Amino acid sequence: MRQDHAGHRAPLFKGSEPPSIDRADIVIVGNGIAGLTAAIQARSFEPDARIVIITDQNHPTINTPALKQFAVGKLTREQLLAYPPGTERQERIHLIHARVEKINAQGKFVTLANGSAFGYGSLLLATGSTPTALPAHLPGRDFDGVLTLHRLQDYLDLRRRLPEVEEAVVIGGGAHACETVMCLLHWGIHVHWLIRSAGLLPRMLDETASEMVLERIRQAGASVYTSTEVVGIVGRMGSVIGVVTNHQQFIPCQLVVACTGTKPVTDLAKHCDLPLKHENGILVDDHLRSSVRDIYVAGDVAALKNPLTGRYEPRAQWYAAVEQGRLAGAMMTGHREAARPFGVPWHATHLGDLSMLYVGNPLQSPPGSYVLTDTSRGGYRRLLLQGERLIGYLSLGPMQPDSLAIKRIIDEELPVRDILKGLLKGEFDARQYLSRRRTYSAQDLVTSGRLASVKPSPIQHQYQQTPESIPAVRSSEPAAEAAQPAPRLPTTEQLPPISTGPSLVPQRAPTSQPAASAPRYPILREEEEISPFTGSLPALPEHGQGGTRLNSGSLPASQEQGQGGRRNLWAYSDPALPAFSRRSPAQTQHVRSYRERQEGGR
């Protein structure tokens, strides 16, 4: 038996025992969240494929961002699991405890540390990242008590040491360092925080934001030293007693935590017989394909192109890893349509007691852009705009704004003129904004019989009030389309070009097309909307229109847009993925009769 009830793996290879599986359709290296998500996603597409995860990690997949809660004792180890125990067995995913040494891409097999080979149909590299430890030449870096915090073992180690620590030094100027400082303060340890640059997170925060966070952390009790580096670690009898800084200061401590960032584990790219392009991470395209056929890369190790700067950089974040895992799973089973652009970088976390949100590139200044800042409501917000478009958003404050909605506004290039004040003041009501947009687009879809355009204009709003003037169906519009400026991105035949607001006018001129060709609905609203007050479930169309409901899953053409690099209004739902259960007409009938019974009973 290879797995016990908790999904833990017993090593498959013991000594020279021969491997029992020598080939699999899908081989995944690494059981972090990207690897496991990919495996589960692949399983959902291919019920019969052989899926194998090869990993040298000795515990199941965990929620790594929750490790900081584990460090302060809010969580037990069991609560760290990313998937319920036994998921791997349930999904028939084989786990092999071994280390992959080499890739033979020509022969399509990997070589394990024990010398055996393992063939693959497609290979996913999800080897993650490793902490950048203190520089190799730093004196005293190998004393006991000098730690990095990255894996579960590191946190277990930290928790064991805490009772003996009175003073600690944290090195690094990132979000991880900030979390570590807060964790140590929580245990009543006096923390000296050494930051090499003049402020915190120099690539993500500006001076105001950085100072705001640092001030809160000073108030919480930490000593912050900016523009300070460690030049040596002092130990006695093998363990740390202090550090020396570049200002010739000696800081006594029993613990040194280096939070100096992570770097992708690209060893396998170096040990591949075909050139697997890698710099800072393994380079991949929007479909996570590497430069070698049938090798995909996901998670911290994948370097994706930033659409705003054009540079390849890894996105070492949880959400990015989950998304990439899902895409990789779909790609390896031949479901290319699942691909959609990853959009702009996005990061949301707590910095001390403040919530930080970083979307796009708020600190850059491309031509024609301008910056708006605001410091009301005990927070700080910085917006970078270009014309009517929002291209960067930085927010810091006691409350986290609706981060995914703001990412969506930047990704989809939605105009922000009407919501600018709300965004700037931190009172943006994303729910209302997006819900209204969806209503317009649903309206457009229903009245025109076309797919929704990305940017509905106020003109569509007028149609909402005058449903009699049903606009044309698509077949009568080629001339109007030709008159349009060439769309920036390729579209397919089924899909109307992405329209900008004003250019919709000629397109929407009423023609003699019969209105009956468009499906009619009595109530024009998102079918998923359910009133929480009445508990009433949405009314379904009365007469046999079940196949054309306002459900993205029934819009196959929308998938074609994946190539285009722009998400459409339906991008929140992923048609390739199992959706929430929808009721069949029989169930609807059942619910209706149930409700009648209930009301009759009262």
Added chain:
Amino acid sequence: MRNPVLLHKTASQVQQELEACIGCNECLLACPALDEPLTIDVLNRETFGGPISAPVARFARSCYQCGACVPPCPVGLHRDAMMMWLKIRLYRSGEED
């Protein structure tokens, strides 16, 4: 409170938020209605789909949508909307019995 239809998120948005959940458990720690141990991975998984286990069903019934779970979320997710979805799924599954 102006429009009840706008009060919660759509299924697809809830699905995306579930994917963005980092599993830090802060929402469950802040919850005044949770009275038995429950892990976030089980809750997320059963909110998304599949059968609803007894502890999760009890939790979904006892959730009174106070919103205490929303401010602690480091990512800015809306656990209240997810719980509403769980309630709706529970309601549906109860009717199918």
